[in-house]
Amino acid sequence: MLCLQLLLTVGVAVAESGIDAWLRYAPLPSSSSHPALPSHIVALNTSMNNPVHIAGVEIQKGIASIFGKNLSVASQSQQAASSIIVGTVSDYAVAFGHPAKTPSLEPDGFWLNTTGEAVQILGQNERGALYGAFEYLSMLAQGNFSKVAYASNPSAPVRWVNQWDNLDGSIERGYGGPSIFFENGLVVDNLDRVSEYARLLASIRINAVVVNNVNANASLLSPANVEGLGRLADAMRPYGVQVGISLNFASPTANLTYGNLSTFDPLDKGVISWWTNVTDTIYRRVPDMAGYLVKANSEGQPGPLTYNRTLAQGANLFANTLKPHGGILMFRAFVYDNHINESDWKADRANAAVDFFQGLDGKFADNVIVQIKYGPIDFQVREPASPLFAHLQNTSTAIELEVTQEYLGQQCHLVYLPPLWKTVLDFDMRVNHKPSLVRDIISGKRFGRPLGGSAAVVNVGTNNTWLGSHLSMSNLYAYGRLAWNPADDPQIMLQDWIRLTFGPDPAVMKTITSLSMASWPAYENYSGNLGIQTLTDILYTHFGPNPQTEDGNGWGQWTRADHTTIGMDRTVSNGTGFSGQYPAEVATVYENISTTPDNLVLWFHHVNYTHKLHSGKTVIQHFYDAHYDGADTAQTFVTQWEELKGKVDEERYNETLFRLTFQAGHSIVWRDAIANYYHNLSGIADSAGRVGKHPWRIQAESMTLDGYVPYTVSPFEAASNATGIVTSSNSTTGTASTMLNFPNGTYDLAVNYFDMIGGTSRWQVSINNRTIGSWIGDNVDTGRLGHAPSAYLDAHSATRITFRNVTIAKGDVLKIVGTPDGIEPAPLDYIAVLPKGVVD
Ligand SMILES: *[C@@H]1O[C@H](CO)[C@@H](O)[C@H](O)[C@H]1NC(C)=O
Ligand SMILES: *[C@@H]1O[C@H](CO)[C@@H](O)[C@H](O)[C@H]1NC(C)=O
Ligand SMILES: *[C@@H]1O[C@H](CO)[C@@H](O)[C@H](O)[C@H]1NC(C)=O
Ligand SMILES: *[C@@H]1O[C@H](CO)[C@@H](O)[C@H](O)[C@H]1NC(C)=O
Ligand SMILES: *[C@@H]1O[C@H](CO)[C@@H](O)[C@H](O)[C@H]1NC(C)=O
Ligand SMILES: *[C@@H]1O[C@H](CO)[C@@H](O)[C@H](O)[C@H]1NC(C)=O
Ligand SMILES: *[C@@H]1O[C@H](CO)[C@@H](O)[C@H](O)[C@H]1NC(C)=O
Ligand SMILES: *[C@@H]1O[C@H](CO)[C@@H](O)[C@H](O)[C@H]1NC(C)=O
Ligand SMILES: *[C@@H]1O[C@H](CO)[C@@H](O)[C@H](O)[C@H]1NC(C)=O
Ligand SMILES: *[C@@H]1O[C@H](CO)[C@@H](O)[C@H](O)[C@H]1NC(C)=O
Ligand SMILES: *[C@@H]1O[C@H](CO)[C@@H](O)[C@H](O)[C@H]1NC(C)=O
Ligand SMILES: *[C@@H]1O[C@H](CO)[C@@H](O)[C@H](O)[C@H]1NC(C)=O
Numbered sequence: 001m002l003c004l005q006l007l008l009t010v011g012v013a014v015a016e017s018g019i020d021a022w023l024r025y026a027p028l029p030s031s032s033s034h035p036a037l038p039s040h041i042v043a044l045n046t047s048m049n050n051p052v053h054i055a056g057v058e059i060q061k062g063i064a065s066i067f068g069k070n071l072s073v074a075s076q077s078q079q080a081a082s083s084i085i086v087g088t089v090s091d092y093a094v095a096f097g098h099p100a101k102t103p104s105l106e107p108d109g110f111w112l113n114t115t116g117e118a119v120q121i122l123g124q125n126e127r128g129a130l131y132g133a134f135e136y137l138s139m140l141a142q143g144n145f146s147k148v149a150y151a152s153n154p155s156a157p158v159r160w161v162n163q164w165d166n167l168d169g170s171i172e173r174g175y176g177g178p179s180i181f182f183e184n185g186l187v188v189d190n191l192d193r194v195s196e197y198a199r200l201l202a203s204i205r206i207n208a209v210v211v212n213n214v215n216a217n218a219s220l221l222s223p224a225n226v227e228g229l230g231r232l233a234d235a236m237r238p239y240g241v242q243v244g245i246s247l248n249f250a251s252p253t254a255n256l257t258y259g260n261l262s263t264f265d266p267l268d269k270g271v272i273s274w275w276t277n278v279t280d281t282i283y284r285r286v287p288d289m290a291g292y293l294v295k296a297n298s299e300g301q302p303g304p305l306t307y308n309r310t311l312a313q314g315a316n317l318f319a320n321t322l323k324p325h326g327g328i329l330m331f332r333a334f335v336y337d338n339h340i341n342e343s344d345w346k347a348d349r350a351n352a353a354v355d356f357f358q359g360l361d362g363k364f365a366d367n368v369i370v371q372i373k374y375g376p377i378d379f380q381v382r383e384p385a386s387p388l389f390a391h392l393q394n395t396s397t398a399i400e401l402e403v404t405q406e407y408l409g410q411q412c413h414l415v416y417l418p419p420l421w422k423t424v425l426d427f428d429m430r431v432n433h434k435p436s437l438v439r440d441i442i443s444g445k446r447f448g449r450p451l452g453g454s455a456a457v458v459n460v461g462t463n464n465t466w467l468g469s470h471l472s473m474s475n476l477y478a479y480g481r482l483a484w485n486p487a488d489d490p491q492i493m494l495q496d497w498i499r500l501t502f503g504p505d506p507a508v509m510k511t512i513t514s515l516s517m518a519s520w521p522a523y524e525n526y527s528g529n530l531g532i533q534t535l536t537d538i539l540y541t542h543f544g545p546n547p548q549t550e551d552g553n554g555w556g557q558w559t560r561a562d563h564t565t566i567g568m569d570r571t572v573s574n575g576t577g578f579s580g581q582y583p584a585e586v587a588t589v590y591e592n593i594s595t596t597p598d599n600l601v602l603w604f605h606h607v608n609y610t611h612k613l614h615s616g617k618t619v620i621q622h623f624y625d626a627h628y629d630g631a632d633t634a635q636t637f638v639t640q641w642e643e644l645k646g647k648v649d650e651e652r653y654n655e656t657l658f659r660l661t662f663q664a665g666h667s668i669v670w671r672d673a674i675a676n677y678y679h680n681l682s683g684i685a686d687s688a689g690r691v692g693k694h695p696w697r698i699q700a701e702s703m704t705l706d707g708y709v710p711y712t713v714s715p716f717e718a719a720s721n722a723t724g725i726v727t728s729s730n731s732t733t734g735t736a737s738t739m740l741n742f743p744n745g746t747y748d749l750a751v752n753y754f755d756m757i758g759g760t761s762r763w764q765v766s767i768n769n770r771t772i773g774s775w776i777g778d779n780v781d782t783g784r785l786g787h788a789p790s791a792y793l794d795a796h797s798a799t800r801i802t803f804r805n806v807t808i809a810k811g812d813v814l815k816i817v818g819t820p821d822g823i824e825p826a827p828l829d830y831i832a833v834l835p836k837g838v839v840d
Contacts, residue, residue: 015650017465018465018470018652019465021476021501022497022501023200023203023500024065024141025137026141028504037063037067038084041059041085042075042084042085042095043055043074044086044087044091045091045126049234051127051238051240052086052130053238054130054238054239055129055130055133056133057073058199059133062141066140080118081118085121086123086133087121088128089103089124099122105128107124108123108207109151109153109154110132111123111152112150113148114136114145114146114148115147115148119136126240127202127207131202134202141499142496142500154484154485155439155485155487156398156443156444156451156452156454156483157451158398158453158455159206159454159480159483160330160455161206161210161403161458161479162209162455162458163181163209163211164212164215165181165211167217168185169183171461172215173459174404174461175405175412176465176468179462180197180462182212185219187225187227187228187232191235194236197209197460198239200466201239203480206241208242208291209242210245210246211243212246213246215246215295216247216248218250218254219256227285229243230286233289242290243286244289244290244291245282245292246292249264249294249303252270252275264302266317275321279318279325280321290327290328291328291367292327293330294314294318294332295332296311296314297335300338310363311335311360312360315365316364327367328367328368328451329368329369330369331371332370333372333373334353334378337554338554338555340556342551342552342553342558346576347556347576348556348568348570348575349377350568351376351576353376353386353387354391357388360395361392361393362394362395364395366451367451368396369453370398372397372399377533377556379408381520383531384600384604385423385424385438387581387582389438390583391581392447393431393447394447396444397442398453398455399425400456401417401454403472405475407536408523408527408534409523410468410542411467411786412468412543412666412786412787413523413666413667414659415520416474416478416517417478418482426439429582433583439487442454442486443486454479456483460476470501470656471515473497474493474494474498491513491517494517498513507643508647508648515637519637521633522629522630523630525629525630527630529599529626529627530567531600531602531604532602535674537794538557540788541787541796543787544666544673544718544797545669545670545673545718545795546673546715546795547673547674547678560606561678564608565606565609566619567605568604570605572591575605578604579591590604591604593607601613621686624678624688624691627674627675628688628690630670631667634663637663638664641660665802669795669798673717673718675691676691676692680716680717696834697830697831698738698740699723699830700830701721701723702738703736705725707733707734708726708728708734708736709725710724711723713793714794715795718795718798719798724754724827727818730759730822730824732820733819734817735817735818736828737813738814739813740811741810747833748803748805749765749772749833750800750802750803750832751800751803752800752832753800753828755797756789756792756793756827757789757791759777759781759825760821761776761818761820761825762774762821763816763818765814772806777821779799
């Protein structure tokens with residue numbers, strides 16, 4: 001008995017893999033203080049795979065887990081009085097007569113009433129009833145027993161996620177392991193994870209998943225895969241989640257066992273009947289398929305422009321085949337030419353969406369939704385809202401967000417995204433001088449459109465953490481909440497997620513709130529400031545810093561940085577004219593540098609590094625200061641998290657500590673790379689004297705080397721002093737040693753090394769033959785950090801490990817022994833001997 005009590009009170013210590021995400025239904029700490037629960041559940045539908053039945057089972061499971069109380073589930077009840085009744089409004093009316101106040105509900109909406117003896121959870125449809133059940137459980141799991149009676153309706157009908165899964169099981173921009181949907185060209189046999197994913201998505205009111213990559217493979221349309229899609233749809237249907245698929249525009253000419261046409265011209269009769277057959281065939285197996293997603297004429301993908309047809313003609317081809325089945329065609333606005341010429345001052349990729357969709361407003365079939373990325377370029381750390389939202393007034397639109405952190409740290413950096421998303425959702429376009437918030441445009445309200453909503457690229461994988469990182473799941477949770485209600489507050493959503501994911505401990509709440517809310521500003525600070533974009537390597541991994549890759553190529557993510565100036569001149573008066581794509585009031589703000597906010601100044605204007613911002617700082621000094629501030633903030637994430645030891649289960653505590661420690665180290669790599677790069681380019685000194693000065697570092701290349709040789713790192717800013725060391729052969733050990741000339745004391749010893757793909761080197765560090773520690777370069781090889789790997793010594797592979805509280809006496813000899821493996825030559829950059837509180 002005593003043991004049992006002890007087990008209950010220390011429940012937090014039980015290791016958790018993360019698989020349950022925010023649906024843990026953890027026992028409440030003081031479970032005695034809750035009001036009496038109803039004695040049973042009435043689910044007004046008995047059929048196994050019906051969302052209402054699932055809702056009943058979910059409530060039963062949740063209450064058993066939270067309160068240790070087993071409720072029975074019945075489909076009908078004599079004692080409606082003390083029950084939790086879940087069903088559709090119409091089934092409720094048949095069973096019990098009309099509810100006192102008939103709630104006003106839209107499709108997928110629900111009514112939740114806990115004021116009386118019976119709890120009413122009534123959906124406008126079955127899916128709505130399930131959403132209501134999850135809402136009720138979310139309250140209970142957070143220890144919220146307030147008496148409420150309210151209706152909740154979605155802001156928009158389309159609340160989708162996009163998975164960029166390939167049929168071979170890999171995921172483009174996936175950082176949480178391989179696909180849960182596909183392997184070896186086919187849908188997987190075991191769909192348990194697919195059902196669990198649908199359950200998670202239903203709990204945040206997502207109603208469809210596009211399961212395959214927008215860079216689509218036509219063989220998804222093979223008979224075996226159509227059958228596979230049917231199984232996926234069957235696995236998700238009980239949760240009210242529909243399947244959608246991405247299509248390759250040129251599929252009719254793909255070498256499939258059928259069709260094999262010589263054209264994919266969207267106006268060709270043979271092509272139309274080919275797609276009509278494909279669509280009819282899929283709907284025979286998946287009668288409730290949500291629809292198609294099409295990426296056309298973008299980044300090498302085929303599309304209607306190949307045949308001089310308009311994008312609308314291309315979209316309508318699919319929309320017409322979907323129409324009889326009630327399906328929706330999501331057509332991506334991400335259409336641009338990736339071979340533009342930087343020597344043309346007026347060339348601008350940001351102009352592409354409005355340019356390509358010019359003249360097409362109103363030409364799209366009514367079941368087409370144009371899916372628009374939040375900004376005009378590509379999921380950058382800060383972008384102005386895409387002006388296309390203001391142009392499509394007779395066409396339904398949806399916003400495209402990205403939960404998977406492609407340009408934003410790939411789940412190896414904590415970046416809580418809703419504050420970034422809100423800069424766009426809450427942006428007022430002032431169309432015709434009237435309030436025109438982006439969130440009211442996508443909901444259909446502003447222009448009176450019947451359809452609209454949100455899509456987010458998510459890319460969960462087989463990892464138990466789904467996205468690769470426990471803390472990143474707040475982004476998925478909040479995405480669902482925002483798709484339902486884009487006016488929701490980022491911090492309130494975050495705190496609900498924290499309670500559900502980690503429990504009610506106020507210390508846990510305070511710390512995770514603090515980390516998460518500081519994370520996007522910190523990441524912006526140490527990656528790319530003032531609207532210059534993320535400054536990552538756009539030609540390779542999209543992970544670490546590599547600012548020169550932005551320029552000198554046709555991708556158009558240019559910064560136009562030279563020795564004296566930086567920024568894109570997007571004005572009408574002297575630049576690319578992009579600012580003129582906004583409605584007049586907004587255009588005026590961005591056209592003039594005096595009214596452009598500092599955080600977008602380099603997006604809209606080409607200026608000297610010495611240009612004074614509204615803040616009073618110069619552009620270059622802002623870069624330096626922001627990078628040092630951002631990296632300093634990231635260091636505090638580690639110490640803040642450590643205060644939660646014992647308050648979060650060990651498994652999640654350890655894994656999160658590991659990632660935050662990586663982030664703290666990598667934020668210094670970012671800081672140094674960007675600061676050095678622009679210092680070198682501009683020749684302007686940091687007024688605070690930090691850039692290029694590292695009093696606590698010892699460069700590996702300056703140590704006494706035996707079996708190690710210096711290696712010139714490219715790009716130069718990816719290594720301290722542009723140089724690292726590698727073993728002279730990949731079969732023999734290397735040794736680097738140095739005398740430490742720091743005053744006697746206790747230091748943190750940081751070692752910067754490179755963790756490349758293709759080998760698992762080993763290192764051991766000792767002082768005067770006393771081993772301080774050892775480690776292996778396996779983060780990317782084992783998927784421990786799932787970011788896009790690098791096969792080079794660069795700013796993607798650059799990694800820091802820190803040994804705390806090392807006692808050092810002046811004159812001690814430090815030695816690192818590196819053992820190479822595969823193509824990884826035990827590479828090292830530098831060590832830093834850090835007194836308490838120093839970041840170097
Ligand atoms: C809420 O449910 C109770 C039954 O438990 C019912 O008596 C009451 O009328 C309902 N409230 C509203 C506003 O419908
Ligand atoms: C088409 O596919 C078949 C079977 O998969 C293969 O044998 C044939 O070589 C392919 N033809 C072309 C032109 O790729
Ligand atoms: C119709 O489409 C299905 C699925 O894509 C395919 O298997 C079948 O061969 C097609 N039939 C015709 C007549 O093209
Ligand atoms: C498209 O139009 C261009 C110029 O108008 C022409 O050169 C080209 O041949 C046309 N292409 C096709 C496939 O009709
Ligand atoms: C105006 O544009 C030219 C390029 O056409 C550029 O060289 C110049 O710096 C711009 N002027 C200003 C004030 O930005
Ligand atoms: C940069 O400063 C120089 C000298 O003060 C000035 O002539 C030039 O117009 C400035 N360039 C820009 C782009 O503002
Ligand atoms: C967490 O890390 C500590 C310290 O490294 C280790 O002792 C413990 O076994 C780890 N626990 C889990 C569950 O991984
Ligand atoms: C920096 O690297 C160069 C070689 O690239 C080397 O000669 C020099 O000693 C290094 N400086 C330090 C402080 O290690
Ligand atoms: C380390 O050990 C080696 C051999 O065991 C010895 O020759 C050397 O003096 C030791 N170095 C120090 C600094 O103690
Ligand atoms: C899942 O992630 C953990 C921690 O990030 C990692 O150690 C593990 O290898 C991953 N497992 C899979 C199956 O991807
Ligand atoms: C530093 O520590 C060494 C070894 O413990 C000792 O011999 C030396 O006297 C110390 N120096 C100072 C200045 O305290
Ligand atoms: C050793 O490294 C070289 C180049 O870094 C690589 O080509 C070679 O495959 C490696 N050897 C082994 C056994 O991995």
